[in-house]
Each structure stands twice: as C-alpha cells, then as structure tokens.
Amino acid sequence: MLVLRYWSELTEAQIADTxxxxxxxxxxxxxxxxxxxxxxxxxxx
Structure with missing residues (x-):
C-alpha cells in the first residue's frame, strides 16, 4: 500500500478502488x- 501511495502517487481513493x-x-x-x-x-x- 505504501508503494501505491508514495511511489505510484495514487490517492487514498484510487488505492481503495484498486x-x-x-x-x-x-x-x-x-x-x-x-x-x-x-x-x-x-x-x-
């Protein structure tokens, strides 16, 4: 999850959807x- 947030620069909403x-x-x-x-x-x- 940290990789998605800080490396891929996804928002919390985008991560939640994914x-x-x-x-x-x-x-x-x-x-x-x-x-x-x-x-x-x-x-x-």
Missing part, C-alpha cells in the same frame, strides 16, 4: 505501516 477496500482501511493501514517502518529505521541506527 484494492476493493474502504478509504478508511487504506488510511489506517498506511498509517500503521509508516509507524512500523519508522520503528525499524530507528532500531537500525
């Missing part, structure tokens, strides 16, 4: 993924 999900699901999943990525990057320092 994956058959609600916009809320896309938004919350992307938020959790960014948090997890941030924690992993901090741990790698």
């Amino acid at each position: 994956l058959g999900l609600s916009r809320g699901t896309v938004k919350s999943t992307a938020s959790r993924a960014l948090d997890a990525l941030e924690k992993r990057l901090e741990a790698a320092r």
